[in-house]
Amino acid sequence: MNDLLQIRGLCTEFRTEDGLVRAVDGVSWQVNPGRTLGIVGESGCGKSVSALSVMGLIPKPSGEIVGGQVWFKGQDLLKLTERQIREIRGNEIAMIFQEPMTSLNPVFTVGNQIVEAIKLHQKLRTRDAWDLAVESLQRVGVPSAAERVYAYPHQLSGGMRQRVMIAMALSCHPAVLIADEPTTALDVTIQAQILELLRRLQAGERMALVLITHDLAVIAQIAHTVAVMYASRIVEYTSVEALFDQPLHPYTQGLFRSLPRLGQKKRRLDAIGGTVPNPLAFPSGCKFHPRCPLGCDDKRCQSVEPNLRLIRPGHVLACFKAAGYEDSPPCDIPTQAPTEVSNG
Amino acid sequence: MVSYIIRRLLYAIPTILGVLLITFILFNLIPGDPSYDIAGKSASAETIAEIRRELGFDKPRFLDTEALSQGRIAAAFDSQFFNHFRNTLTLNFPRSLTSHEPIWDEIKSRAPASLTLAAPMFIGLIATSIAIALVVAFARGSWVDTILVFICVVGMSIPMLSYILFGQHYLAYELGWFPILGYESGMQAFKYIALPCLLGIASGLGSYVRFYRTVMLDEMRSDYVRTAFAKGLSSPRVLFKHVLKNAMIPIITTLVLSIPFLFLGSLLLERFFSIPGMGSYFLDAFNSRDFPVINAMVFTTSLLYVLGQLVTDICYALVDPRISLR
Amino acid sequence: MTEAALTSDIAVGKGRSLWADAWRRLLSRKLVVASLIVIAVFVMVALGVYAGLIARDWSEPVGPRYQRPSLEHGFGTDFLGRSVWRKTLYGAKISLTVAFLASLISICIGLPLGAIAGYFKGWIDELIVWLFTTVNSIPYIILILAFAFVLQGKTLFGYPLRGISVVYLVIGLTSWVGLCRLIRGEVLKHRDRDYVMAARAYGCSRSRIILGHVIPNVAHLVIINFSLRFVSFIHAEVILSFLGLGVKGEPSWGVMIDDARQELYRGCWWQLAAATLAIGLLCLALNIVGDALRDALDPKLRQGLE
């Protein structure tokens, strides 16, 4: 295990009133310093839950991690005590969320909230912590940071709040940053700024970044490798070049088709027919088969769930219909990804 | 700040006028002339006239049209309706029908005893409820939570009278831990209000804990709590710093809702423990059909309620930075 | 016309599945089913008393005075040697009658006022808001007692107001504010929804829109509100009866508590225990069902799960 953060076969379930929901089903991925992993998929496919599982933030009585490992710097986070994992949370692995509007506590100043994170993990005097908070606000491009530390969240715009969230997450210089749809709730121009900021900070700190999104355009701008999730599972996982060059899974292809192109009228994500399946009643076999343009009447697609296989170097895929799938070895994390070797 | 308070006070004016209208309808319009009731069947015409004059029932109901036609504007408004408004608003209540003392003096002299009981009861109830609600919210989903919530629901199903009877009889009479009844002003008062206070708190605890628990759990589902945990904060820290301060906002806004409970508590407790407060004054008036006192009490209590609301609004603005005082 | 019928079908159809769904959820919980049974038993007892089948001879002494609970004397006897058990059963009739009629009155005032305020907005709304703000600013118990004071001994449509009729009238007349406010808020939300717009566009009359479209969509709130409000009505009846305002010449639970007050000093706790137990059990069941109903019917809470 030389990877910085690697999760293997992660399974997370929720007990709901209507039954057991398996929100994450055998998901594996890895990420290394200076690299960005993009996780993409329609909403409800388990992206957030997989990230929260890594952080140990699954809501307790109803949710439970029922299988898998989360390896970070050689130890399995799932085996740590609550106290041990708190040392890592916010310190070595930090996370930012989709809703900058509600993710900050409305009744404390942003400075107070950043200082709280700093003092928790670093032995600093209060004065120094406040200085550090101002500094980290400056680093994420908050103008007149020395005054803004005393602002309450509602006095800031959405983009500014997301910058505050990033400043707070980065205040302890984490090794891994998990960003769960950090730009979804923002305007397009602000989106670009935030993404640019994330890329700059990541390059500067040689931080590992896990970026969750449902937007392939975001992936294209910032990710090195991409995991495509569908209905609690990863269905395709490869480098961003390979994916944009030739997406192999029909679901991924559908995502690409729904992207707006130049000179084309904008189409929405629902260019893939049908709807996201209900996690209480997933279809049998390949969960995508009812919506799949290729396999909807194939007996095998309907009855057997395809596993991830290494269909070519650096590219894993779970689809019976792909050429060469039968002869490929099972594999859940792409090995010898070309970009990773050359740039590593 | 001052302009905020003034604005809130202005909002209260229609409410106060509304209360006056309701009390006028209740005590002047519906019952009509009560003099015969009061004087008794065998009263002489003079006595009745006397009572009528004392209570102002000799005046025309709304407007003295005769005086108006003669151009005496001021006299025209010397009617039951306008006198009711004027006298009540200026707290210039008539005398009590039974004790013949001025009502407002009586209220003033009884207020301290009521306050001595109600204030500790109020503070104790809110503080205990918040403390227990925090524990319950901390243990959410566990059997501790389930059992405590169930106890709360049982507690709020039992009527307050049963608490009082049980407490007075067993804790005071049988066990002798508290005086059975009575009251003295000054420091001695605490000996006498201890049991009524405890009983009031006990009977209110169930519904308060349950409500505050819901408030806390709602807060705990918020995104900022997830952020706080993601920073690596421990559960108690998140609960006591982040959740509690946010939960105070709905808690403060609903504090004024406990005023009716306090009145009910005072009424019954003062009655049972012979505490000479406003509650027992009201009940005595009720039993002796002393309607000017009831009228005065309705007005003063609603005045207190409106003031309570004002204080609530100010506290609210102080806790929540999103509310500005301007 | 057909389109209007269609939109109304959509609105109500949504409602129907909500009810079926809620019912299924309720029945899936043992505690709720048990509570429903308890409530049903109390209702049956009350009906039995009305029909003269249960506790008809409650006023007959069944033995010596102040008998402890025993096999022979059941729940014991009171200061006149009457059976505490029969009095308790009889009290169910008073309590449930008061709570039911008070609810009815309260709904009859609160629902239309709230719907009108929310639907018409403007000065009507302001008037109604002013009315309930005013009523709400008088502490409940004071308001109830003041109303009771005034209404007692009066006649309404030739019907003399005394005993139990004062109790439910007073409780009903003073408790509509919460419902009115709730309905107003909800109707304000609903009035601009598509189905109401559509009905308006097809020329439905205002009263038809309110009755046929808006009210069915807020009806669940009435149910939730009143399943919980019922408890406070029962408690109010107890207090009023205890204060001597309620029923006379019939045993209600409040009257029993009043009787028990004297008896306690002779060491007779059973009448208090019986009344407390009866009130506690009924209210507990009502609280549990009310909570469960709210969980099952309130869409906001169900969204909150996500």
Ligand SMILES: Nc1ncnc2c1ncn2[C@@H]1O[C@H](COP(=O)(O)OP(=O)(O)O)[C@@H](O)[C@H]1O
């Ligand atoms: N607290 C929860 N309780 C029950 N089910 C949940 C909870 N959180 C998430 N889920 C379920 O897990 C699935 C995945 O959710 P999520 O990871 O949030 O999706 P997304 O990919 O949009 O981030 C959803 O179907 C959702 O219903």
Ligand SMILES: [Mg+2]
């Ligand atoms: Mg998500």
